[in-house]
Amino acid sequence: MMRLKDGFKGEQCIVLPKAITNIIERDPVASSLYITDIGYYPKARHHYRKRTVPIEEYVFIYCVDGKGWYESGDTRYDVGTNQYFILPPGGTHTYAADENNPWTIYWIHFKGSLARYYASGCTRPLDVTPGKASRISAxxxxxDEIFMTLKNSFxxxxxxYAMASFxxxxxxxxxxQQYRxxxxxxxxxxxxxxxxxxxENIERHLTLAEVAAYSGLSASRLSAVFKERTGHSPLNYFNLMKIRRACELLDNTGLKLSQISFKLGIDDQYYFSRLFSKIMGMSPKAYRNRLHNK
Incomplete structure (x- = not known):
C-alpha cells in the first residue's frame, strides 16, 4: 500500500526556518503560542504519517472533508468531516487518510507556554458542525490569513501578527459557543x-439530497423555493458562491489554479476552469491578468 507524508496535488505548506523559530522563542509577544509548521492537504490520498521518535510540537489537524484516523498511545480514533484533534508532544503517534474517502485537512504544528491550555481535552476528535450560527468560513x-502572512514575510x-491571529x-x-x-x-x-x-461547506462537494436533508425540505420543494426566490437551482447557486470565492482568491492571493480548485471542493482543475469561464465569461487566468492589463 502506498504511503505519503506530503506531495499532494494542490497542497500548501510552510516550515518556519530554525533561525526564525529561535527569534520567536526569545520574543515576549510571539513566544507564548507560535507555529512552527503549517499547511493544507486537499484530498490527501495515501496520506500516512508515523512518528516513532517524539517531537516537541503539538500537532493540530482539522478535517474539513473526507475521513481519516489516528493513533495516540494505545488508542485509535476515527476522524470525519468537520472534526479536529490535537496530538500532544513527547509521544509516538500515527495518522492517515481513509483509503476510500481521503481527508482534506488543515494542519499546524505549534509550541509555546499557552499551547497546553489550548490543547487540553483535544486528544479525541471534536466536532465543528455547520449550523445557523456557525462561522466555519470565517x-x-x-x-488563510495566517498562512499568507507567514508566506509573505518573516x-x-x-x-x-500571525501568532496573535493563531x-x-x-x-x-x-x-x-462564544465564537458563534x-x-x-x-x-x-x-x-x-x-x-x-x-x-460553511464551500470546500466540499454537496449533493442536492444532502442540502435538502439539512434544510428539512424535500429536494423538489427546496428546488422550487430556490428557483422562485433566487432564479437558480440550489446547486447552481452553490456554484455561483464557489466562483465568487474563486474570484476573491484570484484577486487577493498568489494561489495556483489547482490550489484554488481544491479549496472549492473541485478535484478537476479543467472542470473548474470551464465552470469559471461559463459564469464569469473569461478564464480564471484571464480574470487574474485583467488587473495587470489596466
Whole structure:
C-alpha cells in the first residue's frame, strides 16, 4: 500500500526556518503560542504519517472533508468531516487518510507556554458542525490569513501578527459557543439558512439530497423555493458562491489554479476552469491578468 507524508496535488505548506523559530522563542509577544509548521492537504490520498521518535510540537489537524484516523498511545480514533484533534508532544503517534474517502485537512504544528491550555481535552476528535450560527468560513479565512502572512514575510511584526491571529484561531475552537454567539444566527429564512450552509461547506462537494436533508425540505420543494426566490437551482447557486470565492482568491492571493480548485471542493482543475469561464465569461487566468492589463 502506498504511503505519503506530503506531495499532494494542490497542497500548501510552510516550515518556519530554525533561525526564525529561535527569534520567536526569545520574543515576549510571539513566544507564548507560535507555529512552527503549517499547511493544507486537499484530498490527501495515501496520506500516512508515523512518528516513532517524539517531537516537541503539538500537532493540530482539522478535517474539513473526507475521513481519516489516528493513533495516540494505545488508542485509535476515527476522524470525519468537520472534526479536529490535537496530538500532544513527547509521544509516538500515527495518522492517515481513509483509503476510500481521503481527508482534506488543515494542519499546524505549534509550541509555546499557552499551547497546553489550548490543547487540553483535544486528544479525541471534536466536532465543528455547520449550523445557523456557525462561522466555519470565517475561521477558514483566518487560517488563510495566517498562512499568507507567514508566506509573505518573516519580519518580526508579521510574525507577531500571525501568532496573535493563531491564538484567535485556536480560541474560535476552544470557545466555540462564544465564537458563534458573536454572529448570532440567520433566522428562519430557508434561502438564508441554505446559503449559509453553502458558505460553511464551500470546500466540499454537496449533493442536492444532502442540502435538502439539512434544510428539512424535500429536494423538489427546496428546488422550487430556490428557483422562485433566487432564479437558480440550489446547486447552481452553490456554484455561483464557489466562483465568487474563486474570484476573491484570484484577486487577493498568489494561489495556483489547482490550489484554488481544491479549496472549492473541485478535484478537476479543467472542470473548474470551464465552470469559471461559463459564469464569469473569461478564464480564471484571464480574470487574474485583467488587473495587470489596466
Amino acid at each position: 475561521r477558514t479565512s483566518l487560517f 519580519a518580526i511584526e508579521s510574525i507577531r 491564538q484567535h484561531y485556536l480560541a474560535s475552537l476552544r470557545y466555540i 454567539a458573536v454572529k448570532g444566527n440567520t433566522g428562519n429564512d430557508i434561502v438564508e439558512i441554505v446559503a449559509h450552509y453553502f458558505a
